[in-house]
Amino acid sequence: MSIKLGKNTYGKNAVNLSKIIRHPDYHEFRQISVNVILEGDFETAHTIGDNSKLLPTDTQKNTVYALAKEHFVSSIEAFGLYLANYFASNNPQVSQVRIELTEHSWTRMRFNGTIHPHAYCSGGNEKHTATIVQNKNGIEVTTGITDLLILKTTDSGFERYIKDQYTTLKETSDRIFATQCEVSWVYNSSKILFVELFNGIRTTLLQTFADHHSLSVQHTLYAMGEAVLNKFAVVNEISLKMPNKHHILFNLEQFGMDNKNDVFIATDEPFGYITGTIVRE
Ligand SMILES: O=c1[nH]c(=O)c2[nH]c(=O)[nH]c2[nH]1
Secondary structure, X not given: OOOOOOOOOEOOOOEEEEEEEEOOOOEEEEEEEEEEEEEEOOHHHHHOOOOOOOOOHHHHHHHHHHHHHHHXXXXXXXXXXXXXXXXHHXXXXXXXXXXXXXXXXXXXXXXXXXXXXXXXXXXXXEEEEEEEEEEOOEXXXXXXXXXXXXXXXXXXXXXXXXXXXXXOOOOEOOOOEEEEEEEEEEEOOOOOOHHHHHHHHHHHHHHHHHHOOEOOHHHHHHHHHHHHHHHOOOEEEEEEEEEEOOEEEOOOHHHOOOOOOOOEEEOOOOOEEEEEEEEOO
């Protein structure tokens, strides 16, 4: 029985980078984290310790900072495409470059309607993500959002589900719907307006969540994905992960009080976890 190396990758993870883009009248601040993941002809590095085909991960990290100076000026997608192409075209031993980018949200401070030129507040946990994969088949760009914490106080219910001997859940036509959504979508082109598309798709997701008459998390997950595919021809596929962050009606009857659907226990665990991918047929 012979033994051989199976799938393998290497690269630098969590290359954390911040950048000030100095405009004449204000400073733009960006903070990102980049993972570089290479696949290729690295068998002898593993089997006989021959490092001659290895671009050190330390050099990969330095390359991210060096290329950020000139090439991280607009979207993380555009920067990721530049990085992927740089590593692919300068390293014949590499068969696939995968660049994963996460952008942290910072929002400029506002006082009496005036935006401060160089002071920022955290924009919360929500992050914009992008993954670029470049190989012999071409280039694929996937964009997404993580930690998108959203909630609505009504227009959500859960009824007419299976009931068996262990069912205790009460049907409701009016409940809180809260989720920490993770969404990602695949573009069918890499020559598109990434910033405008991101903003448009994010708004479409939020608007659909807000306006949808939700009969379940599954129902709204599908509606959100469907709305994006209907509106954006450059998106072929969208995946959503929607943990159900339960807000359970608290029993006030034990104190002789009515709970008119206004006092809840917010529970972290266990939580319902609903995921789905919506594609074009
Ligand atoms: O929207 C929901 N989907 C479910 O599958 C489910 N299961 C459950 O207990 N509550 C809910 N809510």
